[in-house]
């Protein structure tokens with residue numbers, strides 16, 4: 001059955017001149033049919049550079065919005081309109097405006113996991129793959145507001161020593177990982193290196209050997225001499241890690257690390273998206289142009 005759907009997707013993809021982008025947290029079968037799989041930073045670069053007419057974005061709404069902002073002349077499809085990100089919805093444009101009013105001289109950095117409206121009100125955007133770069137280039141005498149993830153913001157403060165005003169948002173999937181889960185996994189796999197995502201709570205971050213974005217984890221696993229890794233991020237990444245490193249072992253820190261929104265995309269929904277050209281994601285002006293400014297600044301500082 002699934003091979004029939006895959007054939008259908010391939011045929012429709014050609015017919016529509018479409019490219020399929022999938023986030024590292026997508027179900028394995030979606031990652032397998034994607035033209036490009038990556039983290040938010042890599043996917044943003046792909047969305048900005050592709051010459052396809054249609055981008056099928058297998059991820060959540062803010063990612064498809066980002067693709068629509070970076071490629072406004074293309075048709076961007078999100079196969080499941082209900083695939084949102086609770087963290088992105090933890091701050092509204094109105095709340096950010098009020099915070100800016102309280103700190104009129106502050107510069108604003110938003111995590112890419114934010115709505116287009118919030119990006120439009122921000123000076124810089126960042127992903128977990130390049131979170132340290134923007135803050136290090138900002139003038140030292142200006143206050144910095146970081147939204148919406150208090151955990152990624154806390155990680156940036158720990159790494160750079162630069163204070164920021166943090167919005168109290170968080171990823172509801174990453175905060176499910178607890179120090180006890182890490183300790184249990186460490187006891188079970190004593191030779192494994194622990195790679196954790198900066199969206200984890202501080203009591204988990206402090207137990208990690210490395211704090212990395214998903215793109216960073218893939219690079220690290222490939223180049224490391226180690227053969228065993230405990231992974232503290234959404235479990236979808238384990239599919240790519242195993243595929244790219246068949247000789248190495250990867251263990252999830254907990255089976256609870258599943259983002260229900262990321263798992264709303266299925267092969268059937270990708271086929272329907274291409275067939276019916278749904279759900280088209282667009283970002284109206286002037287939000288699109290204003291949000292693009294903060295994204296362009298992010299893309300200008302891509303770490304090698």
Ligand code: SF4
Nearest residue numbers: 085086087171173259
């Ligand atoms: S894993 Fe967390 S940050 Fe990513 S889409 Fe799911 S809820 Fe949002």
